[in-house]
Amino acid sequence: MDDFLAARLQMAFSLGFHIVFACIGMVMPFFMSVAHFYWLKTKKVVYRDVTKAWSKGVAIFFATGAVSGTVLSFELGLLWPKFMEHAGPIFGMPFSLEGTAFFIEAIALGFYLYGWNKLNPWFHWATGVVVGVSGLLSGILVVAANAWMNSPAGFDYINGQYLNIDPIKAMFNEAWFSQSLHMCVAAFVSTGFAVAGVHALMILKGKNVAFHSKAFKIAAVFGTVAACLQPLSGDISAKDVAKRQPEKLAAMEAHFHTEKFAPLIIGGIPDTANKKVDYALKIPGLLSFMATGDFNGEVKGLDAVPKEDQPPVAVTHYAFQVMVGLGMAMVGIAILYFIALWKKKQWLDSKWLLKLFVAATPLGFIALEAGWTVTEVGRQPWIIRGVMRTADAVTPMPGIVYSFYLFTAVYISLAIIVSLLLYRQITMVDSLYDSESVQSKN
Amino acid sequence: MIYVVIVFLWTAILLYILLGGADFGAGIIELMTAKTNKAKTRKTMYKAIGPIWEANHMWLIIAIVILFVGFPKIYTTISVYLHIPLVCMLLGIIARGTAFVFRNYDAVKDDMQKIYTPIFVYSSLITPFFLGIIAASSVSGQIDPSANNFLSAYIFSWLNWFSVAVGIFTVSICGFLATIFIIGQTDNDGDREHFVGKARRTIFIVMFCGALVFIAAYSEGIPLASWIFGDTPGLIAIIAASISLLVMFYALKKDKPILLRLLAGFQVTMILFAATYTHFPDIVLLKNGENLSLLTHQGQARTIASLGYALLIGSIFILPALVYLIYIFQKRQEVPASH
Ligand code: HDD
Numbered sequence: 001m002d003d004f005l006a007a008r009l010q011m012a013f014s015l016g017f018h019i020v021f022a023c024i025g026m027v028m029p030f031f032m033s034v035a036h037f038y039w040l041k042t043k044k045v046v047y048r049d050v051t052k053a054w055s056k057g058v059a060i061f062f063a064t065g066a067v068s069g070t071v072l073s074f075e076l077g078l079l080w081p082k083f084m085e086h087a088g089p090i091f092g093m094p095f096s097l098e099g100t101a102f103f104i105e106a107i108a109l110g111f112y113l114y115g116w117n118k119l120n121p122w123f124h125w126a127t128g129v130v131v132g133v134s135g136l137l138s139g140i141l142v143v144a145a146n147a148w149m150n151s152p153a154g155f156d157y158i159n160g161q162y163l164n165i166d167p168i169k170a171m172f173n174e175a176w177f178s179q180s181l182h183m184c185v186a187a188f189v190s191t192g193f194a195v196a197g198v199h200a201l202m203i204l205k206g207k208n209v210a211f212h213s214k215a216f217k218i219a220a221v222f223g224t225v226a227a228c229l230q231p232l233s234g235d236i237s238a239k240d241v242a243k244r245q246p247e248k249l250a251a252m253e254a255h256f257h258t259e260k261f262a263p264l265i266i267g268g269i270p271d272t273a274n275k276k277v278d279y280a281l282k283i284p285g286l287l288s289f290m291a292t293g294d295f296n297g298e299v300k301g302l303d304a305v306p307k308e309d310q311p312p313v314a315v316t317h318y319a320f321q322v323m324v325g326l327g328m329a330m331v332g333i334a335i336l337y338f339i340a341l342w343k344k345k346q347w348l349d350s351k352w353l354l355k356l357f358v359a360a361t362p363l364g365f366i367a368l369e370a371g372w373t374v375t376e377v378g379r380q381p382w383i384i385r386g387v388m389r390t391a392d393a394v395t396p397m398p399g400i401v402y403s404f405y406l407f408t409a410v411y412i413s414l415a416i417i418v419s420l421l422l423y424r425q426i427t428m429v430d431s432l433y434d435s436e437s438v439q440s441k442n
Numbered sequence: 443m444i445y446v447v448i449v450f451l452w453t454a455i456l457l458y459i460l461l462g463g464a465d466f467g468a469g470i471i472e473l474m475t476a477k478t479n480k481a482k483t484r485k486t487m488y489k490a491i492g493p494i495w496e497a498n499h500m501w502l503i504i505a506i507v508i509l510f511v512g513f514p515k516i517y518t519t520i521s522v523y524l525h526i527p528l529v530c531m532l533l534g535i536i537a538r539g540t541a542f543v544f545r546n547y548d549a550v551k552d553d554m555q556k557i558y559t560p561i562f563v564y565s566s567l568i569t570p571f572f573l574g575i576i577a578a579s580s581v582s583g584q585i586d587p588s589a590n591n592f593l594s595a596y597i598f599s600w601l602n603w604f605s606v607a608v609g610i611f612t613v614s615i616c617g618f619l620a621t622i623f624i625i626g627q628t629d630n631d632g633d634r635e636h637f638v639g640k641a642r643r644t645i646f647i648v649m650f651c652g653a654l655v656f657i658a659a660y661s662e663g664i665p666l667a668s669w670i671f672g673d674t675p676g677l678i679a680i681i682a683a684s685i686s687l688l689v690m691f692y693a694l695k696k697d698k699p700i701l702l703r704l705l706a707g708f709q710v711t712m713i714l715f716a717a718t719y720t721h722f723p724d725i726v727l728l729k730n731g732e733n734l735s736l737l738t739h740q741g742q743a744r745t746i747a748s749l750g751y752a753l754l755i756g757s758i759f760i761l762p763a764l765v766y767l768i769y770i771f772q773k774r775q776e777v778p779a780s781h
């Protein structure tokens with residue numbers, strides 16, 4: 001492996017790892033606040049137990065998210081110094097605001113975790129909401145920074161110089177809205193399905209059914225509602241990509257030739273050498289309609305850009321298929337769940353629905369990672385689209401391969417430990433909360 | 443506006459040393475404490491640090507963001523030539539942060555704790571050690587952008603006696619801050635006496651490590667003495683720190699925890715002031731004599747202006763909340779945390 005590839009993989013690995021913690025860290029506080037709200041309103045102990053159990057999850061994920069995020073802020077310079085030297089002052093605005101958002105989040109979390117029995121109950125509840133809101137805000141801000149790499153704005157690039165920098169314009173670049181929206185919804189989808197899946201499993205095992213049913217319902221409602229919104233937001237994203245990065249859309253769709261009445265290609269194996277896709281399902285005209293709103297609209301193919309500016313087709317295409325496929329699968333589950341809620345109450349007690357949710361536990365996060373692969377690989381070979389190539393941004397220091405191995409080992413062990421910790425957290429629900437709820441019921 | 447940004451940068455670094463340092467120190471002290479007292483030390487520390495734990499480490503992120511937004515050339519030079527110690531420090535940060543959470547949030551208290559605790563205490567040692575190395579290396583003049591082999595570009599930029607001595611000194615400062623801090627958290631005379639004794643010993647260790655730094659600087663040909671004693675403000679800062687040390691021995695005797703904390707904070711502030719004042723506005727000294735200055739290597743005016751406003755607006759939100767957080771948990775120490 002050469003150092004350049006190692007640097008890209010290390011970045012991808014670190015971000016792929018961080019995003020999981022970040023999403024859970026920004027969405028779980030909302031679940032927690034809902035449970036907390038029910039506890040304050042109904043005084044049913046089970047809601048307090050759910051709140052407390054979840055708040056420990058939030059603490060674990062927040063800290064691991066903070067640690068992996070701290071690493072990222074150094075890695076940007078350690079791996080991509082040439083990029084940061086020029087990009088830092090331009091896209092730094094969201095990062096400096098993000099600092100504030102994180103800080104508020106950390107402070108509010110301090111109040112929340114240690115404030116039981118010390119603060120006014122509603123003030124205490126509000127600090128939990130602040131954790132969620134500021135987490136979401138920081139997610140929006142950091143994605144706005146990433147969006148800038150896709151659609152650079154707020155500076156003039158003249159003779160290799162970055163002049164007339166305007167950080168505000170850079171932050172509100174063309175892609176910030178569609179990307180941040182899609183990201184936030186994705187965070188709710190993936191966390192909602194993951195949490196619901198875990199609690200569904202515990203219900204199936206017959207453990208603390210009262211506790212896990214309440215938890216399941218809160219997470220499932222968030223996850224399924226978000227899952228239904230996701231294709232809408234994805235459509236906005238796709239139209240946006242078609243306008244600002246036609247070569248990325250072409251790679252996502254494995255769409256080699258510019259044409260009108262372009263077909264939507266589902267599945268298949270892209271054959272880059274012969275510029276065709278084998279074994280694919282093709283729906284005539286649909287791609288034109290989705291990208292332009294007109295069945296006869298022209299969609300640019302990969303042939304519209306020079307060979308050296310084309311993104312890798314296969315990875316982008318497969319990743320896109322995975323994301324959309326899983327997204328649709330989750331919409332399906334969501335619809336079944338809504339039918340169960342409104343029309344067929346008996347389904348709610350049946351095993352198959354719960355089993356479906358158990359099976360769907362990882363789907364949201366897989367779609368999330370796939371989506372990022374689409375965005376990031378589809379931007380290649382550029383690190384700042386049209387301005388700086390990724391290969392020109394990498395650090396001159398040799399031996400990044402070793403740093404890549406090192407970090408990979410660290411992240412894998414961390415992932416294992418965190419899973420173990422959560423497993424223990426969940427299996428301990430019995431002894432931690434059962435006795436408590438029994439006591440308080442008397 | 444550039445001065446606003448510089449003040450924020452300096453303050454963020456200072457607060458990270460003070461708050462994060464006390465936090466690292468907690469782990470260091472646990473490492474150095476005899477087995478019988480470990481549990482006591484740990485409980486007392488955790489009670490004090492738990493609620494502000496997350497916030498303590500945000501200062502590092504603020505400092506880094508200010509650097510890469512406002513002074514990108516400085517950020518990237520450090521990132522490239524001090525890559526290795528930075529990675530070591532990051533590994534320390536990862537290990538420490540996760541171990542801290544695990545040992546406090548693991549639902550089952552069993553033998554796993556035997557794994558978390560060593561990770562926590564050793565990474566508490568390693569992280570500030572490399573932090574000190576990085577800080578020292580940026581001013582030791584060994585970073586050589588024209589180096590043409592791996593060793594001189596990426597190893598000798600930081601591996602020298604001076605940097606190592608500053609690393610050790612930083613570790614000792616963290617231990618010092620933590621012992622002083624912990625005195626105010628004790629709830630009985632026996633403990634208090636124990637920690638006061640410890641604080642006395644730590645002060646001597648810090649002085650010894652400080653002397654090491656001067657010796658190492660001398661052996662590396664770094665004119666540290668003339669940097670620090672050479673101009674009046676630096677000299678005044680050092681004298682003030684020394685006088686406050688005498689007051690500190692008095693305060694230790696008379697058992698005045700708040701005064702002790704203020705004095706410890708004052709001393710560290712003075713040391714940082716003396717160490718940075720002589721070079722200001724230079725922050726990275728290169729081997730070829732072309733120093734990187736905060737003033738000549740700042741970003742474009744619009745960037746600095748928006749960064750400055752972002753920091754000012756941010757601090758309006760953050761500071762009152764942070765102060766309230768510390769206040770509320772200091773005031774209600776007697777109520778045990780129930781989570
Ligand atoms: C739970 C996760 C999830 C799900 C179910 C979907 N997506 Fe997605 N998608 C993401 C998670 C995601 C993401 C990881 O959050 C990305 C990466 C960058 C971004 O802004 O969102 C993304 C990027 C992304 C992009 C590229 C945006 C860009 O580069 O600016 C497009 C065009 C779509 N998505 C479209 C869709 C469509 C049409 C979906 C239909 C179901 C869909 N996504 C489901």
Ligand code: HEM
Binds near residue numbers: 015080376377
């Ligand atoms: C958290 C979600 C993200 C994931 C999973 C992700 C994933 C990836 C992947 C897979 C790559 C490698 C692409 C390749 O080299 O082919 C990459 C590169 C990179 N990403 Fe992202 N990314 C995410 C968000 C971000 C954000 C928010 C930023 C910056 C603000 C960012 C900055 C970069 C940089 C600088 C590179 C290296 C240069 C490049 O390969 O273009 N990423 N990321």
Ligand code: HEM
Binds near residue numbers: 021061069496
């Ligand atoms: C799309 C990608 C990203 C998202 C959605 C995201 C979101 C978040 C969130 C919500 C947190 C708060 C921690 C938690 O609640 O668990 C966090 C932490 C952090 N992130 Fe990211 N992040 C992303 C990528 C990045 C990148 C590229 C950087 C590098 C500059 C970064 C830097 C940080 C830092 C420094 C923290 C720690 C702050 C703290 O203590 O809360 N993040 N991130």
